[in-house]
Amino acid sequence: MAFLEIDNLQKRFGTVDVLKGINLSVEEGGFLVLVGPSGCGKSTLLNTIAGLESITGGEIRINGRAVNDLHPSQRDIAMVFQSYALYPNMTVGQNIAFGMEMRGVPKAERDKAVAGVAKTLQISHLLDRKPSQLSGGQRQRVAMGRALVRDPQVFLFDEPLSNLDAKLRVDMRTEIKRLHQSMKTTIVYVTHDQIEAMTLATVIAVLKDGVLQQFGTPHEIYNNPANVFVADFMGSPAMNLIPARIEANGGGVAVVMSRDGLAPLQLKVANDSKLSAHAGREVIFGLRPEAITDMSGADRTSARVVNADCHVEVVEPAGADTYVVTRLGGREVIGRMRSDMQVAPHSTVPFAFNMDKAVYFDPQSELRIA
Amino acid sequence: MAHASPETAVRTNLAVRALIYSILIIFAVYYLLPLYVMLVNSVKPLDEIRQGNMMALPQLFTIEPWLSAWSTAQIGVQPTGLKPYFINSVLMVIPAVAISTMIGALNGYVLTKWRFRGDGIVFGLLLFSCFIPFQIVLIPMARILGLLGLAGSTPGLILVHVVYGIGFSTLFFRNYYDAFPTELIRAAQIDGAGFFRIFWRILLPSSGPIIVVTVIWQFTNIWNDFLFGASFSDVDSQPVTIALNNLVSSSTGVKEYNVHFAGAVLAALPTLIVYIVSGRYFVRGLMAGAVKG
Numbered sequence: 001m002a003f004l005e006i007d008n009l010q011k012r013f014g015t016v017d018v019l020k021g022i023n024l025s026v027e028e029g030g031f032l033v034l035v036g037p038s039g040c041g042k043s044t045l046l047n048t049i050a051g052l053e054s055i056t057g058g059e060i061r062i063n064g065r066a067v068n069d070l071h072p073s074q075r076d077i078a079m080v081f082q083s084y085a086l087y088p089n090m091t092v093g094q095n096i097a098f099g100m101e102m103r104g105v106p107k108a109e110r111d112k113a114v115a116g117v118a119k120t121l122q123i124s125h126l127l128d129r130k131p132s133q134l135s136g137g138q139r140q141r142v143a144m145g146r147a148l149v150r151d152p153q154v155f156l157f158d159e160p161l162s163n164l165d166a167k168l169r170v171d172m173r174t175e176i177k178r179l180h181q182s183m184k185t186t187i188v189y190v191t192h193d194q195i196e197a198m199t200l201a202t203v204i205a206v207l208k209d210g211v212l213q214q215f216g217t218p219h220e221i222y223n224n225p226a227n228v229f230v231a232d233f234m235g236s237p238a239m240n241l242i243p244a245r246i247e248a249n250g251g252g253v254a255v256v257m258s259r260d261g262l263a264p265l266q267l268k269v270a271n272d273s274k275l276s277a278h279a280g281r282e283v284i285f286g287l288r289p290e291a292i293t294d295m296s297g298a299d300r301t302s303a304r305v306v307n308a309d310c311h312v313e314v315v316e317p318a319g320a321d322t323y324v325v326t327r328l329g330g331r332e333v334i335g336r337m338r339s340d341m342q343v344a345p346h347s348t349v350p351f352a353f354n355m356d357k358a359v360y361f362d363p364q365s366e367l368r369i370a
Numbered sequence: 371m372a373h374a375s376p377e378t379a380v381r382t383n384l385a386v387r388a389l390i391y392s393i394l395i396i397f398a399v400y401y402l403l404p405l406y407v408m409l410v411n412s413v414k415p416l417d418e419i420r421q422g423n424m425m426a427l428p429q430l431f432t433i434e435p436w437l438s439a440w441s442t443a444q445i446g447v448q449p450t451g452l453k454p455y456f457i458n459s460v461l462m463v464i465p466a467v468a469i470s471t472m473i474g475a476l477n478g479y480v481l482t483k484w485r486f487r488g489d490g491i492v493f494g495l496l497l498f499s500c501f502i503p504f505q506i507v508l509i510p511m512a513r514i515l516g517l518l519g520l521a522g523s524t525p526g527l528i529l530v531h532v533v534y535g536i537g538f539s540t541l542f543f544r545n546y547y548d549a550f551p552t553e554l555i556r557a558a559q560i561d562g563a564g565f566f567r568i569f570w571r572i573l574l575p576s577s578g579p580i581i582v583v584t585v586i587w588q589f590t591n592i593w594n595d596f597l598f599g600a601s602f603s604d605v606d607s608q609p610v611t612i613a614l615n616n617l618v619s620s621s622t623g624v625k626e627y628n629v630h631f632a633g634a635v636l637a638a639l640p641t642l643i644v645y646i647v648s649g650r651y652f653v654r655g656l657m658a659g660a661v662k663g
Binding site: 047050052071072073077078079081082083085087088089098099102103146 | 553554556557558559560561562563567571572575576
């Protein structure tokens with residue numbers, strides 16, 4: 001039995017279904033990231049776990065105990081809010097101790113707990129300041145301190161890094177990961193940033209319009225997306241999703257795409273029974289930018305790298321890599337080449353397609369077919 | 371040439387500034403003139419006023435009119451001065467302001483942070499009470515006060531002012547709390563604070579500016595009220611506004627203008643003091659929410 005279980009959870013606001021039957025489960029010590037575009041219901045889902053929103057149907061269990069009807073303070077959870085939600089009239093120390101004060105913990109014990117948490121987060125020197133006298137990063141730490149001091153069964157994070165500048169966000173992300181590794185407490189974390197999701201999670205739940213699109217490890221989500229939405233949402237730059245056609249090609253099948261100024265591109269695929277069932281039909285061919293490279297940059301462990309000439313439209317050097325844009329099947333396709341590749345725009349150069357990484361979707365249902 | 375040199379720009383700027391300042395000064399003088407007349411004439415002997423020069427400074431300075439207005443002048447039939455009525459007003463204003471502010475704060479808290487079905491309608495109805503003319507409720511209110519056994523008493527007047535004040539105080543607090551981050555309430559809920567604890571510990575400590583605004587507003591309105599005082603009070607509960615009227619219209623002997631002026635300043639003093647002491651916060655409170663703090 002999992003530690004945090006969400007069973008067929010439904011939430012309706014008036015006539016609007018916000019969550020349509022969500023099923024999730026996390027093992028003890030797991031790090032679940034809820035990710036999706038804004039309005040997908042991820043924050044609502046977190047709030048229902050916290051008990052800040054009531055639910056319309058289904059059940060939420062923490063450590064085997066149904067918490068549906070429990071008040072937020074009785075669910076043994078702690079939450080870090082997007083705006084940090086520090087009480088402006090209290091000092092940092094009082095902020096961290098407020099929950100314990102409400103539960104009637106004696107003053108001496110409170111002070112000891114606050115001091116301990118402050119030491120962990122390196123905010124001991126800030127304890128007598130008011131939140132208004134702190135920087136964004138410091139407020140973030142205090143908000144985490146307030147959650148940590150509770151020592152709860154589950155931590156809930158609601159987009160905690162979205163108000164920080166880019167550099168601090170990366171630092172805090174590492175810090176959260178380190179804290180999780182040392183405390184081993186179960187965490188549910190909401191973000192719209194797919195990189196945060198990939199780096200932090202042990203399991204990711206991708207949501208869209210109140211429906212769970214895919215639930216799996218970061219590796220599964222990234223390499224085996226269940227549908228076009230997940231494929232497109234996770235990864236930056238996004239996966240190339242190219243309208244293509246499957247055709248029988250001596251013994252095996254090939255993916256055929258129109259190509260700018262050249263004959264249609266044919267990429268041979270190993271004999272795949274799932275794919276050959278679609279021979280003669282249109283599909284959406286998905287390949288991540290890092291699987292479209294220059295020939296010498298191609299993955300040597302891959303069994304099937306196909307080389308083909310393509311017309312280069314735009315070249316975007318990004319320091320570590322150079323992104324090269326071509327056009328296949330009428331779509332812009334981004335390939336990731338080594339930065340020392342000399343590629344000129346409007347030239348035709350050989351691209352290496354790593355077909356091991358290719359995924360295929362049905363253009364109508366947008367579901368994965370192979 | 372048509373080019374405006376920097377010097378002319380500076381000169382025009384100065385001229386505009388001078389114009390603005392002189393207009394503002396004229397207005398200020400215009401507004402301060404009645405106060406000047408009242409103060410100057412309240413410290414003159416009656417003879418000097420009778421000579422007809424209201425604007426002149428006193429030749430003979432005396433505080434006799436003030437003492438008389440405070441403790442010996444004829445109010446109606448009693449030579450008590452304004453003192454007992456002033457005390458009546460204080461006894462009425464302080465509880466009325468405190469209670470209506472408190473209820474307004476609670477209403478604002480519930481209407482923004484503990485939303486319920488139909489809260490918009492409730493707020494609309496409360497707002498409506500801001501616009502009901504006083505005259506309309508005089509007779510029903512008299513009946514209610516009679517039924518409650520509060521007619522002609524200070525508690526009765528307090529009730530009337532509280533009922534009338536809730537509309538405005540709710541409006542102030544609701545708009546202020548509307549901008550108060552709901553995440554703070556949620557954080558406090560998770561921390562285990564209940565309805566009243568969140569109110570006391572989180573919301574009220576952050577409500578300074580709006581409390582000042584509400585208190586000034588309520589204090590001024592209730593202190594200056596004449597109609598309710600005239601309608602619902604007896605001799606021993608009349609507020610100072612009624613007494614001032616009675617002082618001025620008592621027609622035994624000569625009209626003591628200097629005493630009347632002194633009485634009027636006395637009656638206006640508390641509101642004046644409230645404005646001077648907390649006017650800064652008043653403006654700040656009205657601006658709160660306009661800019662993020």
